[in-house]
Amino acid sequence: MKYVDEFRDGAIAKRISAAIANQVRPDRRYNFMEFCGGHTHAISRYGVPDLLPANVRMIHGPGCPVCVLPIGRIDLAIRLALEQGAILCTYADTLRIPASGGLSLMKAKARRGDIRMVYAVTDALKIARDNPDKEVVFFAIGFETTTPPTAVAIRQARAEGLKNFSVLCCHVLTPSAIMNILESPEVRELGTVPLDGFIGPAHVSTVIGSRPYEFFAEEYRKPVVIAGFEPLDVMQAILMLVRQVNEGRATVENEFTRAVTPEGNVKAQNLVSEVFELRRSFEWRGLGEVPYSALKIRAGFAEFDAEQRFHLEYQPVPDNKACECGAILRGVKNPTDCKIFGNVCTPENPMGSCMVSSEGACAAHYTYGRYKDVEATE
Amino acid sequence: MSGQVKKGYVRPLDNKHGRVDMSHGGGGRAMVQLITELFARHLGNEYLAQGNDGACLPPGNGRLVVSTDSHVVSPLFFPGGDIGCLSVHGTVNDVAVMGATPLYLTAGFILEEGFPLADLARIVESMARAANEAGVKLVAGDTKVVEQGKGDGVFITTTGVGFLPEGLHLSGDLARPGDAVLVSGSIGDHGVAIMSRRENLSFDAPILSDTAALNGLTANLLASGAHIKVMRDPTRGGLAATLNEIAHQSGVGIHLEEAAIPVKPEVNAACELLGLDPLNIANEGKLIAICAAGDADKLLTAMRAHPLGREAAIIGKVVEDPNAFVQMKTRFGGRRMVDWLSGEQLPRIC
Ligand code: SF4
Numbered sequence: 040m041k042y043v044d045e046f047r048d049g050a051i052a053k054r055i056s057a058a059i060a061n062q063v064r065p066d067r068r069y070n071f072m073e074f075c076g077g078h079t080h081a082i083s084r085y086g087v088p089d090l091l092p093a094n095v096r097m098i099h100g101p102g103c104p105v106c107v108l109p110i111g112r113i114d115l116a117i118r119l120a121l122e123q124g125a126i127l128c129t130y131a132d133t134l135r136i137p138a139s140g141g142l143s144l145m146k147a148k149a150r151r152g153d154i155r156m157v158y159a160v161t162d163a164l165k166i167a168r169d170n171p172d173k174e175v176v177f178f179a180i181g182f183e184t185t186t187p188p189t190a191v192a193i194r195q196a197r198a199e200g201l202k203n204f205s206v207l208c209c210h211v212l213t214p215s216a217i218m219n220i221l222e223s224p225e226v227r228e229l230g231t232v233p234l235d236g237f238i239g240p241a242h243v244s245t246v247i248g249s250r251p252y253e254f255f256a257e258e259y260r261k262p263v264v265i266a267g268f269e270p271l272d273v274m275q276a277i278l279m280l281v282r283q284v285n286e287g288r289a290t291v292e293n294e295f296t297r298a299v300t301p302e303g304n305v306k307a308q309n310l311v312s313e314v315f316e317l318r319r320s321f322e323w324r325g326l327g328e329v330p331y332s333a334l335k336i337r338a339g340f341a342e343f344d345a346e347q348r349f350h351l352e353y354q355p356v357p358d359n360k361a362c363e364c365g366a367i368l369r370g371v372k373n374p375t376d377c378k379i380f381g382n383v384c385t386p387e388n389p390m391g392s393c394m395v396s397s398e399g400a401c402a403a404h405y406t407y408g409r410y411k412d413v414e415a416t417e
Numbered sequence: 418m419s420g421q422v423k424k425g426y427v428r429p430l431d432n433k434h435g436r437v438d439m440s441h442g443g444g445g446r447a448m449v450q451l452i453t454e455l456f457a458r459h460l461g462n463e464y465l466a467q468g469n470d471g472a473c474l475p476p477g478n479g480r481l482v483v484s485t486d487s488h489v490v491s492p493l494f495f496p497g498g499d500i501g502c503l504s505v506h507g508t509v510n511d512v513a514v515m516g517a518t519p520l521y522l523t524a525g526f527i528l529e530e531g532f533p534l535a536d537l538a539r540i541v542e543s544m545a546r547a548a549n550e551a552g553v554k555l556v557a558g559d560t561k562v563v564e565q566g567k568g569d570g571v572f573i574t575t576t577g578v579g580f581l582p583e584g585l586h587l588s589g590d591l592a593r594p595g596d597a598v599l600v601s602g603s604i605g606d607h608g609v610a611i612m613s614r615r616e617n618l619s620f621d622a623p624i625l626s627d628t629a630a631l632n633g634l635t636a637n638l639l640a641s642g643a644h645i646k647v648m649r650d651p652t653r654g655g656l657a658a659t660l661n662e663i664a665h666q667s668g669v670g671i672h673l674e675e676a677a678i679p680v681k682p683e684v685n686a687a688c689e690l691l692g693l694d695p696l697n698i699a700n701e702g703k704l705i706a707i708c709a710a711g712d713a714d715k716l717l718t719a720m721r722a723h724p725l726g727r728e729a730a731i732i733g734k735v736v737e738d739p740n741a742f743v744q745m746k747t748r749f750g751g752r753r754m755v756d757w758l759s760g761e762q763l764p765r766i767c
Contacts, residue, residue, distance in 0.1 A: 048749075049676075049747075049748055049749050049750045052749050052750050053750055056750070083753060084694075084747070084753060085747045085748075085749040085751050085753070086746075086747045086749065086750070086751015086752040086753045087749070087751055088751070089750070089751040089752050090749075090750055090751055158616060158691075270749050270751075271749075385759070386756075386759030387759050397692075405756070406754060406756045406759075407753040407754050407756070408753065408754065409742070409754055409756075410740070410742045410744050410752075410754050413740055
């Protein structure tokens, strides 16, 4: 338990904060993107921006699995529950994502869709065992961290001969999303999103290792520091990025050495590639169709692929017109740039996906940072 | 509930292996038997024994305070308590934090067909013990049975009645800039105890629910002479929800110091695992009090003098803020808002 507090020590935070203030050059700005929703959450929850000099700015990236799910994917899940009569097992944070026709999984549940909240894919397996006469579908979302458990579950289902279990696979890949941002016109040509470096994901990197980021560092001349999800990790990573920028370096550094190695978890990687293969293209909310950015279940495991089992056709659906999630996920806009932020769109009544997950930029700003928009007096 | 039934007219209730069936709610003999042999046996008192459609209570001292609460907690038995004592504590506390002395309770039970009578007996015994300890009497009750699959074992609704002495006025709209905010002990214990049971998390020291009747503590606080303006028990939605309610009612802001808020290390660890924030988690034996800054130390001393307030702390202060934001200086040195939890992460916590 002490482990947690050690990484939240205010005294150490002050020292790192002083070091950052000391090393930033007053004549330039530093714009860093934290890719991961986990970092976005930590930064907001612990008030990290208060400890940074004014010329160091953090830009929220697209690494929030709930936020990047496009409407069409939620629609598929809803259809499984309402039209196919399947038991749909999902993580709690997908329940409120707005979908087509004013629905969400939560509203579909109120319409008597059998939608169950689970904490892990193993819960879904258990539900399948307990309900042999029902189809049970696990709504698999997430980046590389959540993929190995899904692979294990599919293998387990086969080993047990479970005939009523399948997976709606929406697993996405981190490196393709980073690449997409670096290739976006805003970053490349227009320079509207000045990006001086990345804080790389913590848990994802324990699986894929630090090597996949080397390409970005070299090819795009952007420093990457992989950091843990504790606020001190984030502070330390910012300090390391400032140093790289000042020294004109662009390399991959690893702040999270207590868990991340260059190769990552090879066993998990093999497991994943046994069950999954690359999708040619996948729609991301905000980024649009991104080539080779997601996984699908291999033909050898087709019986566990809900898309095939239920002959699901993917239908892209445009976002709510007012919603700026797309631009926010690409780092082009801030939550407060959205006209309906905080008035029409709130966590209770989200209009876009960034307001749903606690890792989403809009939800994080609404829940933790809103006071900055109107300063209080004592 | 009536106790006027001839003894020995039917086999006694099988408290070991019996189960609730539809006849237990049917208004016939089986129902009367359940009431006499199980409910009245444990919860009986002179008012329940009146045996009429309503209980007739003596006049009391001051204004009447009434509060009602339904309990649907799952699991029914959890570390540190069960739905029985919880249904007493929850309602007693709502009356007590008004500044009133809780005296009477009513209870409505919705039982699911098939529920083991042995479990029901444990629950009723636990209610009786809790009511006894809190010094309140169960004066009226009702039982209904629903078909299997239409309930989840037992749901209990309790209503509490108490008297508030003349001249005493506590209300959520009385917080003023400068006032101090106190909490009577560590937060998040109840919700985490339930969640860790549901999620099968095990810790070296099991996390126990803090469920407890607070009327002893509130009586001591009121007797301390400190000018208390607001008292609330932060149940569902936790400290965050309760403080936001007060901020809105009073039209003020509240500034908290994270480092001052007591949270048990194991509760913190479990929250970390479950992705929860202790500030949003339900408590069933804690209260928040707001008083003038000058009285804060006196109130803190009074809290700590009571067994349920040993870990009490001053956790923040009331500030002027037309937006009624609750903000917190994090242990880390930054600042952030403390908002209502949106959503439904913890259903059926109480
Ligand atoms: S505030 Fe709501 S509508 Fe606006 S960008 Fe954020 S999620 Fe979309």
